[in-house]
Each structure stands twice: as structure tokens, then as C-alpha cells.
Amino acid sequence: MQQRKGSLLSFRPDIKVLDATLRDGGICNDFRFSDEFAVALYKMNLAAGVDYMEMGYKASEKMFDREKFGKYKFCREEDLRAIVGENKTQMKLAVMADVGRTDFRNDISEKKNSVIDMVRVACYITEIPSAIEMVEYCKKAGYETCVNLMAISKARDEEIDSALQLLGESPVDCIYLVDSYGSLYPEQIAKLTLKYLEAGEKYKKTIGVHAHNNQQLAFGNTIEAASWGASLLDCTVNGIGRGAGNCSSELLLGFLKNPKYHLPPVLRFITDYMLPLREQGVVWGYDIPYLLTGRLNSHPRAAIECIKSKNTDYEAFHRALLEKD
């Protein structure tokens, strides 16, 4: 029988918090955060003791129109430096690079020329060879790397096993358990975390967790995974993120016992920056359509459309989802 790692009152020095506000939150407003917002978020994360701040995506400007998105979709070096300077701090900076949407050979330079510390490669289970190619490139360039293996709630056990083996044998530093559709319950998260940890121990990789809030379980699932030994924990301020959003920084930092974490700066930032964002019409968080796609283990696409069109006939929306499957 596996044991939980640590207890509720202990703190585990291996646990690290990653703020994904600009990246996952950026999906809610096409990455159009003001410089003031980004600078305040950076300072807040430093004051709160956050370990990693994800600055956005490293999307290819050949594939995505720079006019249609804010700069955190692309994370050009000069744009990041305008916010964080040289980042001579304890906090590391991360970017996410989607397999197939990142021109990594051109857009990711040597680490010595960049303020970025970590590249997080996001891929579906079928794209692992491409992800590993990117990981090898980024490791050679000097970066810390993760692979965020998406949509595993749709994968079979044996697929996950061989994915973990391939990633284990790669130079990646951290493998992420990602609940893309917000469909997993804590008992499932516990079993998957143990599976990932087994690979992590064998291949000397850390394990991270990224949860979605479709069923109001993002925080619960994050601390469930942490309790078994996941050590890199994703959150966003006020839970901002695609659809139902993510694990809220204020819940996670309020829970963790390591005295290096501080809640008050997060509370200040919510008042000063997140409430105005909502007032401007940026929409995220738990809502019935997200619960329904989460429960059915589906991409939130249809739910996002449902909410955008202000359709509140949830029963009909549910029926349509069932017909599609």
C-alpha cells in the first residue's frame, strides 16, 4: 500500500508552485494583458514566494497573426525583458511550447541569451516523438524542460505506460499529469499520480500536476496529487484559465504550509487586477456547461461556445453533447 507523502501540517521542500496566469489565463482574453498587469503579477509572484512564473506561449508567428493576439502568445525575448528585466530573482520563468505550433529551431534561442528558464512542451499522447525532439533541442540549448501530456483521460492505461516510458528515457526534467477536460475525480488522480511517480522514481523525473475546474475539483485534485508526491503544482490567480479555469493560487498558497509562501500579495492582486478584468468582461470559472463537458470527458469547446452565445438551456446542451458522443 502506497503512503501519502508528508502530512497536512508538514511542508515538503520538494513542492514548487507554478503560476500559469498569463499563459492559461491568456486564453480568456487572447493574451491581451496590459504591461501594468504583467509587471504587477510578476512582483506579486515574487512577494508570494511562487517558484515559477509562466509568461505565456512560445507560438510561431508564422502560424499565428501577431495582430490578433497579445504578446504573451509569442513571448518574444524583448517583450519579456520589458516586464521582468534580467529577472535576477529566485523565481524562474517558464514558457509553454505546443507541439506543432512552435517554430522552436528559430524561436527558441540559447538559454544564455534568454531570461526564460524552463520550456514546457505540451503535447497529445500521439505526439510524444515530436515532444521529445523539442525537449532534446531545449535541453541542449540549456533549458529546464517539462512535458505536459494532455488529454490523458481519453488514453488507455497501456498508452500512458508507454508514454511514461518514452518520456522517462528522454532528457525531460518533469512530466506533468494534466486533467485537460476537468473530468478526473480525486480517486483517479491518486491512481494516476502513483503511476506517474513510479515512472518518475525509475527515471529520476519530477512529477507535476495541472488541473481544471469543470467539476470544482481543480484545487482538490491538485492537493490530492501533491499528497501522494507530485511536486510541481500549477495554479492561476483567481483560477483564471480556459473554460472553467484552473486551481486558484489563493486556495493553493493558502493551503501549503511552507513559510516561504505568502497569501496577502495574492489577495491584493485579486482586488487590484482580477476584479477589474472581470468587470471588463473577461469570463472564466465554473459554470454548468463546463461541468457537463467535464463529466462527459469532452473538450470544453462546445461549453465555451454555449457560454459565449449566452445559451442557458443546459438540458438541451446536455442532450446535444450526449448525441455527439
Added chain:
Amino acid sequence: MQQRKGSLLSFRPDIKVLDATLRDGGICNDFRFSDEFAVALYKMNLAAGVDYMEMGYKASEKMFDREKFGKYKFCREEDLRAIVGENKTQMKLAVMADVGRTDFRNDISEKKNSVIDMVRVACYITEIPSAIEMVEYCKKAGYETCVNLMAISKARDEEIDSALQLLGESPVDCIYLVDSYGSLYPEQIAKLTLKYLEAGEKYKKTIGVHAHNNQQLAFGNTIEAASWGASLLDCTVNGIGRGAGNCSSELLLGFLKNPKYHLPPVLRFITDYMLPLREQGVVWGYDIPYLLTGRLNSHPRAAIECIKSKNTDYEAFHRALLEKD
């Protein structure tokens, strides 16, 4: 090592769902639900397969002004019958009776004269003798009974142990694990559930769970308790309830595998009745002040005031909470 009861795909015939919308939700609007709302809720619960519907409080009309509250604060027999008729259905009806606020000898008549099936006695740990007096009275009058032991997150282990012994030796049918302040994490819920179940097995009592959503854990904690063996599960539609509210019916009924439960009627009811309630200005659900009282294991009173006064200076509110303690 204790084992979880059943698995995610199994269904446990011992699990029963209790809808507390009129009762806990009533705290949000002084119990002023229209007859149309109550009748639709009753029909919806029947269609959804809900096992118990709590109709409100049985508060003393000598202590509370009938003009200041809707009828679900008092649950007079004739008022209930106007909604449910003779209730010739599979679904049982419950009322909550607060120790010290219920004139039970005058206001609770013989079961044979009432449509009520179950009396839920709510008490603090120091009030157990009074609760047992009410339980004995209600059992003798022919009712099924529960004791909802509140605020146990503030109680010491030995107090809970002796409370469980006293309740175990009483004629009560069900003992509720109540997370009054929304302060408990799933690991704590698991340990407490096992403690309650141990008493439940010894004294032949069922165990129920009533969770609050201050830290977005109401649903997570409810299914955590259920997974270890709690069998009476409280929920409210859309999570309506005091402060951060409760475990949402739509999450719980969407999770349970027993084919007698049906989600679509709940979705219909949300569209037709809960969205209009929010539009009328009734306020409930997760918000930062509730997270803060929950995290500090405090009564949500201060958070309710904070939200009512539209104070969004969460950092200052947090500081004031810390000073009080």
C-alpha cells in the same frame, strides 16, 4: 488499513441523496421562495431520484417573527401540504430543528399527523444532551432522526469521541459529519469519516456528510466521505446555501452511478429557477472572503458582512480576521 467502499464505477445502494435547497438555500433569501419554486423543486427532486427533500427549518414562532421570514423557516404542516400534498411518493421529507430554536414539544406533532418523515437536529458539541432529548422525543413521535453535529473542526478529538459515544447510545438513526466552516481538507474528511463510521458500525447508525464550499471542496469532500462509507449525502441545487454554499446537486448527481439518479431535471431547474434567483439578487457561492474564513476555520459571519457591504479589500479583510483570532 481501511479500504474505500465500492469503486468509482460501482454504485452503492446504501447511498442516499438529501436535497437541502429550501433549508440551507433559504438562509440566502430569508426563506422567501415562491410556491411555484417549491413545487417545481419538489417535482424536480422526484424526477431526479433524490431520496430526501429537506423542506426548511422548524423554527419556533415564539422566537422568530413570521413576518420577517418565509414559511420554510417554520415548516407549518399546512404550508408543507400546500406544496407536497400527502407526498405519496418514494421520496422522504425532512425538516431541520436547531437545538434551542425549536419549540419541539408544541411544534412537532405525532408522525401520523405529518407529512414529515425525518427530523434533523442541529447542535453544537456542547448541546448534545439537548439534542438527544429532541431525538428521543421525535423518535417516540415516530420520526426518523439525524443529529447534525456542527463546527466539529473546532472540537478536540476526545470531544468528538465522547460526542459519538453519546449519540451512539441514543436512539438517533444517522449522525452527520458537518464541515460548518468549509475549513476541512479531503484528508481530514477521510480521517473524520472513518472515526464516525467506527461509531456507526458499533452502534448501528448511518453516517451522513454536509460540506461547505469555502475552499471549493464541498463536492470533493462529499465524494471523499462517500468513498469511505458515508451514505447520506447533502446537496443543494447550484450549491445554494449560506455563504459559499454547499455541494451542488448537479455535481453530485452527475457523479453517482446509481441509475435511479437523473441529471436532466436538475439542469432544467437551474435554467428555469436558479438563474432567475441570481438575477433577483440572491447571492451565494465561492468568493474570496469565504475562502479566508474557511481557511482560518472561522464562522463565515464576517465574510457574509464583507460581501454584503461590497468590500473588496480582501487583504485588509484577511488582516482583520487574523487580528480577531
